[in-house]
Amino acid sequence: MTTTAAVDQVFLLIIAISVALLLLVTGLMLWFVVRYRRSRHPQAEEVKGSTALEVAWTLIPTLLVLVMFWYGYKGFEFLRRPPPGSLEVTVTGRMWDWGFEYANGKKSEKLFVPLGRPVKVNLRSVDVIHSFYVPAFRVKEDAVPGQESYLWFKPQSMGPADIFCAEFCGERHAYMISQVIVMEPAEFERWLAAPSPTEMSGTEAPSAADAAREVMEEWGCFACHSTDGTESVGPTLKGIWGRTVTVIAGGQVYELKSDEAYLRKALLKPSDELVKGYDDLMPPSELTDEQMSILLEYLKIL
Amino acid sequence: MGSEFHASYLDVPPGGGGLKSWIFSTDHKRIAILYLISILAFFFVGAAIGILMRLELIAPGKTLFEPSTYNALFTLHGVIMIFLFVIPGMPAILGNFFLPIMIGAKDVAFPRLNLLSWWIYMAGALLAVASLFTGGGPPDTGWTFYVPYSLRTGTNVTLAVFAAFVLGFSSILTGLNFITTVHRLRAPGMTFFRMPLFVWAHYATAWIQILATPILAITLVLVMAERLFGIGLFDPAKGGDPLLFQHLFWIYSHPAVYIMILPPMGYISEIIPTFAKKRIYGYKAIALSSLAIAFVGYLVWGHHMFTSGMSDTSRWIFSLLTFLVAIPSGVKVFNWVATLYKGSIELEPPLVYVLAFIFLFSIGGLTGLMQGALATDIHLHDTYFVVGHFHYIIFGGAVFAFMAALLYWFPKMTGRMYSKRAVWVALAHQFVGFNMLYFSMLILGMMGMPRRYYDYLPRFQTLHVVATVGSWILVAGLVVLAAALLRALRRGERAPANPWGGVSLEWTIPSPPPEENFSLPPEVGEPYDFSKGPAR
Structure with a gap:
């Protein structure tokens, strides 16, 4: 499974529950307002409190949020476990660009990765806090000075994916962007072996x-x-x-x-x-x- | 009481009128008006800055400003709206005016301290304004002042942080005053469980103000010390930790969200019963859940840090606690809707604003669930989704509730009634503009648009344009509302003592209220009892 699929299924679950709850609350509200408007219902009626109702509307949401918590947690656990054999890349954030370094010492300005192989990104920052964010893969983690952090993803299709800095880091924060470039594995190996200029x-x-x-x-x-x-x-x-x-x-x-x-x-x-x-x-x-x-x-x- | 003469609090006092009779008044109602004017002035400044930001973002690349100007603008927008508008505004304006009246008191427990709180607010506000024009210019860190950037930037962070520090004292003293007032000054017969939910909400809020604000004060002092002396508390090179700042900051700033939203929940709990002519459903549940939210709200700050690099264990614990604190808020919404059931509902402007509140606040709450869940928050964190979400909570929630409350109590506070037709026009614009502006942001965030970006990729443009156009419609609605209320001050019809048929104590006294509120000790019955007809 990819990180994108793992996160998107949690999205679907929570959005479905949310839309249902929103329609229920808004629908009931509007129905009461129309049904019990003064002209049609001049005298308000005393409604006895119902313990059963109150228990139900506390317990059911509690169960729902626990379900959402659980799937959110499972998806997160998946995001935190890079599969064995991942390609490791060290990413350095600095004001205001990203630097990528591979195990063999090869350096680049964009993140070149082979198709289909999981990539583990090891993050560090040399100045302030940055946040490495690839929306297409639904992954993000802060690069904090003095601290190591990581994330992983698996590119399943060709084509570039945008990398943003998601933690405000100063004047040119909006320009601290780069790209993931997905290559055929053989092509990637050739690129990796070629020395930097x-x-x-x-x-x-x-x-x-x-x-x-x-x-x-x-x-x-x-x-x-x-x-x-x-x-x-x-x-x-x-x-x-x-x-x-x-x-x-x-x-x-x-x-x-x-x-x-x-x-x-x-x-x-x-x-x-x-x-x-x-x-x-x-x-x-x-x-x-x-x-x-x-x-x-x-x-x-x- | 009918024919007795009562000098209104608005009448010229014996010592003479003029500005002095306001800025040195210890009458809680006059102080409330001082807060109202000063805080709303800052609201309109903050809104104007918001409009400028949206203009810059109407197209990629440079539209009006340089990046450094834009960065200063979003920082100012946040600092003004959070520290100068919502945090002081929600409890201090209507709380000051109505909390004493609703419990049958003549004033708050410490009237002079109350006046001092307003002066401290003004001092803090002036310092914040001064930080724009002195030192290295307006701060550009975002309202969150995250280190290490806030320690490195050459802009005037130190003074801005000091301003927030000063403003905190105003908040603490107001909280102290309200708690003491509720404990000591309730009229005979006004037991805790006879207090209107407005009072309960402000009581819970006051506890947060006095318990959480000192943590912010300490944190801000540490930032100043770092900038001035480089003590190294947040600097990894000196053995410090940048995440320590985030923990300290959010230990205050998450509970602060409840300072912003609990009082509005109190307004809603007053308005719905009055227009449904019906007892509020689940009085005790709402009263106690305010306190529960106030205390559980302390334990969820870590959800602002799900991508910060904090340990995975902390992340799931904070996620679980976050989901649990959502339940009492959800139950309140069910209680409000249930109160409408079998009521006799009159669609007056305050109630329709409340209906808008329930819809917008529900969207705010439900989008919060997506950020409470770990897997989805990783994607949404620090994107426009977060910006959309908290505007649904704070603007769609707190500010719509505030507008509802202002419309509800305006006749009481001023003795005048506004044009309802103008209010319908205002609300229609606000509702449409609001959703264009902030729902676009939710979608942009899902698409991966990071927040605090001066520039963006072309694929995000369509929604940015929708958002910007929405901001114009929204602000048009705000201006119409402001104009309608200002016009009503001079030309509005005289309002009776109880225009809406309410039953809480403020409706038993004339509009506008006399100087010491009650000439005789008020009669206190069960709260929200509409069986005896409107209060007289």
């Missing part, structure tokens, strides 16, 4: 700029920083090398030259010397030395 060598070697942009995609830099001079949540990276910037550090405001030493520090610990006029939103990164040098080279020429 940064790891390629020989004739296919990408340009230094492509490699740097790959790193920036991976760390989600473009969510806040443009490279064409457009102002966004963070300062633009165009011409950042050697620019004079005003920073705030420990309550003091001063100017400095944005040189290699500063940029290196700003990438690793952005809060220490914050550029004036921008919020302290950027999470500290853990760039590898190689990534750092690729990035710094690129910033020089932007």
Whole structure:
């Protein structure tokens, strides 16, 4: 069974009970109002309290809610038990995009999965709380900093499914979206085995700029920083090398030259010397030395 | 009493009239009017913000605002509607006016404390307004102030949170006042089980106000301390836990939902018997279930956290408790409908608003079941479904009940009657607009549209357009109602003491009521006894 089917049958059950109850309550109400209107029924009649009636209208709803609770619980239990042999993907939420990493170290911007195989998504967040939500599979779980969480689903049909962030996480929350891309299993295996562009060598070697942009995609830099001079949540990276910037550090405001030493520090610990006029939103990164040098080279020429 | 002269509470008092005679008055009725004016002013501000949000969402991409502006707007809409309108408004306006009268008292137990509560409310409201224009600008966290985002954002969260903290004191003091009033100031013969259900509802609410609000106050102080000193309570890097905030926040904010809905349940329990001319069905069950809801309501906060990463065991326990607290609310609805059975029903405006309430509140309750069940909530959590659901409860439920109550007691409070024809027009617009607006949201949520989104995928647009058009019709209905009531203040016919044939004590005194309510101790009989005809 898929997660979608497991959840949808609980939906059907609760919606059916709800519609029946709504029709009953509204129907009775309207019928009484018409039947006992003043012009037709000028004198109200005393109605004796009926214990049987009160017991019935307490017990029957109690049974109904217990039934709904039970099926809700069973469906949930199913959602919390990834089948053995699931494909594990680590998903990192950050302001404001999702990063996906596979067991072999392959990284991507979208969640590529093979058709028919269960996928277990291990969630983490590097900054604030995000929530990984795939409506098509009826699954959602928060990514909380300092905490591991997970969910699973099984894609049963081709075609992309939207991924949303469902927990408000700041200015570009509505743009923290991605997609699940379902592939034929053989095609997926080929994709998974192919190295990421940064790891390629020989004739296919990408340009230094492509490699740097790959790193920036991976760390989600473009969510806040443009490279064409457009102002966004963070300062633009165009011409950042050697620019004079005003920073705030420990309550003091001063100017400095944005040189290699500063940029290196700003990438690793952005809060220490914050550029004036921008919020302290950027999470500290853990760039590898190689990534750092690729990035710094690129910033020089932007 | 007929020919005796009574100075109305609205007459110019001996010390002179003017603003001072209002803002320093300790008369519970004048304080109720102060609350009415200030709280409704904020309601219309909140509604205007809602309209702006819907305008932005009429099409994908940018329509009017930048994302940061939109984020500030939904935060303001939530903060104003929750902390400045519904939580204070439901108990403090009509509760202040009618709770003392209904138990045969001359005022609340602590009239000066009552005035102070209003002043604290105003101080909190001014702080909230100040947070918009100072520091880093209006907060953009949502009314829930979730950490760690609320600790990182550069907007003026600290002041907004402080405003909510101050507002909490107003709520606590009002609760304290009402509880003491009910215990100490009941007229001779007014036993607990002779009190109107309006009083029971406010009594239960008052307990929530004094027991739950301090938890919110502490939580908000912790957020301020985090922002100012970085103590690390919610920061995993310092050994803290972001989920701790959510637990603390919802331990208050779930019971707060009952602060919003219990008083309206009290209004409904007064209005239905009067227009059916019949004793309310299951008086004791409704009275005691108010208390039951007030206490069981403390144990279900975890259902706001079903996707938070909290343990699976906690999730099913909270799910079970949530379903159980639904039962007393459901039973109340059955009691109200049963009261209509074999009544002699007159379809006056307050009753028709009550019928709308029962329908909308039922949808609110039933959509709650889908979120109480774990499997379905996983899909619906933090989507438009939740937004639709709580507007059905708080707007379709609490606010429709409030409008019903305002129409019911307006002649008593002002001594004037409004144009009923205008009210029918208002209700028709409100009902149609409301369902277009919020039922669309329920469907959008089922389709997977997350809440608090500035922008959305094109496939969601049709329903967003329906919702936005609905918001215009709804607000037109609100404006017509407001205009009809304002016009009635000056031009309305004089209202008699008992226009609807009610039997509770407020109908035994003139409209508008005299300054100290009763000149002689009132005669107290069984509640909802229509066998002797209308109260005189």
